[in-house]
Amino acid sequence: MSPHVTRRDLLLGAAAFGVPAILAGCSNPATRTTAPTSTAAAGRGVVTIGSNASDEIPKKSLDEVTKAFTSHDVKINTVDHNTFQENINRYLRGTPDDVFTWFAGYRMQFFAAQGLATDISDVWTEIGGDYTDAFKAASTGADGKQYFVPFTYYPWAVFYRKSLWQEKGYTPPATLDDLVALAKKMKADGLVPIAFADKDGWPAMGTFDILNMRINGYDFHINLMAGQEAWTDPKVKQVFDTWRGLMDYHQPAALGRTWQEAGQSLAQKKTGMYLLGMFVAQQFPEADRGDIDFFTFPEVNPQFGTDSIDAPIDGYMISSKAKNVEGAKQLLKHLGQASSQNIATKLDPGTLAASSKADTSGYSDLQKRGAELVSQAKHIAQFLDRDTRPDFASTVMIPSLQRFVGKPNDIDGLLKDIEKQKVNIFTS
Structure with a gap:
């Protein structure tokens, strides 16, 4: 399959990483651990997220969205957005977090082909009905398996x-x-x-x-x-x-x-x-x-x-070295829900929800116009550093x-x- 999403309907349904030792000296990671809601939840262990959401609003958005995830304890490791992108390959080959923020399309496929991401096709059997076929295509590797859950996008x-x-x-x-x-x-x-x-x-x-x-x-x-x-x-x-x-x-x-x-x-x-x-x-x-x-x-x-x-799509993947794969998959199912994305788009005025079941009634005029612009485009690119x-x-x-x-x-x-x-x- 093509590593690029070319279809007009890409977004019609919607009208980094952690802190390995190699980065400890060049960033100030912000870590937030949610409290487990029960002994059973604590017993299933911690799910870690390597996040590039270092700006104030995206950082708050992820924090609020994961607070609503109650089946596991969550630990968010945040580093500067640019440091994340520049060191992602080294990070994924080292000691990555369970889940990490990343991008759809070519860049997702590149790491999937390198064996650095976990196949989450089973997650898609549960969440797939909430996404257009084109969003699924943007989440699919060259081997036909899914490795990515779309969360938000922006034109x-x-x-x-x-x-x-x-x-x-x-x-x-x-x-x-x-x-x-x-x-x-x-x-x-x-x-x-x-x-x-x-x-x-x-x-x-x-x-x-x-x-x-x-x-x-x-x-x-x-x-x-x-x-x-x-x-x-x-x-x-x-x-x-x-x-x-x-x-x-x-x-x-x-x-x-x-x-x-x-x-x-x-x-x-x-x-x-x-x-x-x-x-x-x-x-x-x-x-x-x-x-x-x-x-x-x-x-x-x-x-x-x-x-x-x-109109880049941001979302989440599971590293191939994840320690808590089952917990990570549960978290990705949570992030794939319209209710989670509704929280994000309400807090962050510069994003749109990827789920076709998201509630867009609360969108600002800017968000409504953004969704309309994307829906009318004949071709959608993912941005230079994601398309190569x-x-x-x-x-x-x-x-x-x-x-x-x-x-x-x-x-x-x-x-x-x-x-x-x-x-x-x-x-x-």
Whole structure:
């Protein structure tokens, strides 16, 4: 089966890791242990979760969701989100927790194929009726078995504050030329047009993704991520040339700024718009979240229009070295329930529930619009660092995109270096 989810109905049904010794010195893990509700529960032992939910709102969300899990004691080991992603391979080969937070699609399949994840097809026999076929496909390994339980998802789009746009008379652009004209107007109005940050290495991937899908189409983008297209192809150069043309409108000094700081600049009306996941809402005071709106990135090539978006799916897996496999499977069944996901989407305004049985009646206007955007997309990508090999994403693409952001004029040299490293990694 394809390692990528390509069907339009991917999300129609919904309108890291722990603290091994190798990481102890570079993070401050927050551990929360729920109290067992009975002697019998305590007797079944502890289920540990390795979590990348290090930001305040996602961290609180997981804490609340696991409090409702009463059949076992739960211990959550939380480390910084970026440290999690950069060390996941070493972690899973070392002494991992029973359950760990991870991503759907290619990255899930990669670790399943390495024998680093536990087959949870039996869990899916119980929860499968709550998910669309496409969500199941996103949770299935190349061997046809399931290794992942989807929990929440979120679309990437261009976010802005409605009140600021109404005040200035701005309207969402339909084409790239319209976007540039809007950015020029914002600049003349004393605003930084496009909030931007890449200190953490991954946010710039979203800009690359959307430009590549808008210019070259979804299929080319996914094949490039799979190592089947050359980075020296003129099509890829066009992506970087287009991006370079937008740099004058980006927030400067991006390599020294976190996505949270860029999100706060949007909330403070210092910047006009921000291409990011819907989780940007976490950086807005609760009283201002009703003022958030978005548009999908505009058309660049009429051949592809705006038919593709990034809408990553987050969820949970069981490591192959889990000490409490039965308890871990019980926890995944709990996390797969609509009631659990309802708790999460209520606490976290930047997420949507993966279960088709989730209660969406309490969704904010932003969440309803996000679900609608995803349901209308023809193609759903999982995000660059989830649609390609993890080693290629972390060792090649993070430094390469940061190199481009810092010095965007040597595109030819950059692409030759990426292609050389890609060949070494994908043929090893």
